[in-house]
Amino acid sequence: MGFAEELRSSCAADWDAAVGHEFVDGLLDGSLPDPVLRHYLVQDYQFCDAFVALLGQAVASAPSLASRLVFSKVLGAFAADENSYFQDCFEELAVAEAEWNSPELTAATRDFDALMRRALDTRSYPDVLAVLLVAEWLYGDWAARAGEPGSWPAAPKHAEWIRLHNNPEYNGWVTWLREEFDAVEPADPAVRARVAATFTEAVRLERAFFDSAVAAH
Numbered sequence: 001m002g003f004a005e006e007l008r009s010s011c012a013a014d015w016d017a018a019v020g021h022e023f024v025d026g027l028l029d030g031s032l033p034d035p036v037l038r039h040y041l042v043q044d045y046q047f048c049d050a051f052v053a054l055l056g057q058a059v060a061s062a063p064s065l066a067s068r069l070v071f072s073k074v075l076g077a078f079a080a081d082e083n084s085y086f087q088d089c090f091e092e093l094a095v096a097e098a099e100w101n102s103p104e105l106t107a108a109t110r111d112f113d114a115l116m117r118r119a120l121d122t123r124s125y126p127d128v129l130a131v132l133l134v135a136e137w138l139y140g141d142w143a144a145r146a147g148e149p150g151s152w153p154a155a156p157k158h159a160e161w162i163r164l165h166n167n168p169e170y171n172g173w174v175t176w177l178r179e180e181f182d183a184v185e186p187a188d189p190a191v192r193a194r195v196a197a198t199f200t201e202a203v204r205l206e207r208a209f210f211d212s213a214v215a216a217h
């Protein structure tokens with residue numbers, strides 16, 4: 001078993017709770033109430049700030065041009081497709097700029113932001129990868145529950161969020177991240193423990209992030 005799978009198994013309870021969350025159920029069958037989606041997207045746009053910074057740090061910390069280019073491509077995709085998704089939803093759900101730009105953060109968003117900025121500060125490739133891997137792999141897992149596009153909900157606000165995390169390119173990116181993480185498994189026990197703790201905390205916060213969106217309404 002590789003390092004990634006070992007860590008995922010060690011926090012399977014939080015992982016499975018996030019992947020099988022009622023927020024995800026509602027997104028997949030199109031029954032998610034707009035106020036819940038709205039709350040989630042406003043908070044998630046704040047999550048994206050440190051997440052994009054982390055992708056930038058990955059470009060800087062990666063050991064080769066080949067790896068830097070993978071992150072660069074993902075950064076480009078975020079700036080195009082994913083940012084447009086948020087902006088389209090904010091328009092549809094009548095979220096004013098002041099709200100999507102500087103909302104009051106929930107504890108889950110604040111804690112996730114702090115975790116990402118701590119990983120950023122290390123400038124260490126395995127630490128940076130640990131957060132990126134959790135965020136992308138766990139999202140790929142819940143989105144895989146959607147099955148084939150023919151069975152996705154009709155509304156773009158639901159279907160597009162699924163599509164962004166369930167398509168061949170995205171799946172390839174997650175597989176690549178997992179292999180990259182396995183390849184840089186730290187030999188030093190102290191660093192390994194730190195990376196494992198970061199991974200575990202990120203999984204806990206993914207679950208808390210969905211809990212928080214559902215609990216707010």
Ligand SMILES: Cc1ncc(CN)c(N)n1
Nearest residue numbers: 044047135136139206209
């Ligand atoms: C909280 C969270 N985690 C992960 C993702 C997927 N990048 C996201 N958009 N938001």
